[in-house]
Amino acid sequence: EAAREKALNMGATDFITKPFNSTDLLARATAHANYQRERKALAETTTIDALTGLGNQLYFNSRIKQELAFAARHGHSLSLVRADVDNFNKLFIKAGKEAADQVLAQVGKIVSDLIRKEDSAARIGLSQFAMLLPTADAAGAAIFANRLCRQVRDAVFEVKGHKVAVTLSVGVLCPDAHPGATPRSVIEEANLVLEAAQRAGGNCVVTDEELRKKDALPSQATPPPTSAPEGSMTVDQAIAFIEEGKSQVVAPHLPALRRKLAPLLKLLAAAAQKQ
Incomplete structure (x- = not known):
């Protein structure tokens, strides 16, 4: 019993005493395999980054x-x-994982305090963050990005x-949301915009508007033509075309859209019958 307690205190998750029993070994191995599968499945469904409290890549x-x-x-x-902590790999190697994680957590707190209720923020890489600002135009997004860059630069990191000193490279994109x-x-x-900020030396904000003026970024994709587009149309796209008065674009896709909506229509019909 003392050996079992010592092993568990040292980090072991299970303990098997001699003589080994093949049935017991198989049962233990199966239990651990099931645990690992469940743990992996949970990790694949959670939307919160445990370190920063922000959303994760899935979110x-x-x-x-x-x-x-919606846009x-x-x-x-x-x-x-998009933001990335400058020279984070050097900090990680020099100070270690625990200290580097503390820096990321503090940056995450700054991001969380800056965003509005309607905004979304996530940690999507080792030291990379992404913020979605609905209804924010280029000027508003640039103000937010510069404020973020400045607050991280002026914050005290120990x-x-x-x-x-901790700084950010920040890229701002205002996509043509057609x-x-x-x-x-x-x-x-x-x-591409974030990479431009990194090439500029970091501790700065670069916008897609600046890059387009320098022809350093491709022109934004043009909206779909008014003729029937090729391929499958999503329900969101169909609604957008209808609201724009372009029902003729949607018409060729009605059979496919009807098939997509069939489960929902069936559910609504069943709910209506119960009322």
């Missing part, structure tokens, strides 16, 4: 899809701000009792 992927669809449907502005815009294309474009 961000969901939010950008929703915000793009396209209602004709609202949408801004995406690593192992010593103050360290029905044909995709999260992937928007994210790729935002990455």
Whole structure:
């Protein structure tokens, strides 16, 4: 019993005494395998970054899809701000994981305090953050980004009792949120803007507008044509076209849209019968 307690205190998650029993070993192994599968499944469904309290990559992927669809449907502005902690790898190697995590947690707190209730913020990489600002235009997003950059630069960060300077590279993208815009294309474009800020030496904000003036960023994708687009149309795209008075664009896709909506229509019909 003393050996079992010692092993558990040293970090062991289980303890098997001799002589080994094959049935017992198999049962223990199966239990541990099931635990690991459940743990992995939970990690794949959670949307919170445990270190910063912000959203994680899964959360961000969901939010950008929703915000793009909403902006396209209602004709609202949408801004995406990407930020990366400058020289984070050097800090990680020099100070260690625990100290580096403290820096990330503090940056996450600054981000959380800056965003509005309607905004979304996530940690989407080791030292990378993304913020979605619905209804924010280019000027408003630039103000937010510069405020974030300044507050991180002016904040007091302590690593192992010593103050360290922490700065951000920040990229601002105001995508053309038409029905044909995709999260992937928007994210790729935002990455280009962030990389421009990093190439500029960090501790700065670069906007897509600045890069377009220098022809350093491709022109924004044009909205879908008024003729019937090729491929499958989403329900959000169909609604956006109808609200724009372009029902003729949706007409060729009605059979496919009806199939997509069939489960929902069936559920609504069943609910109506119960009332």
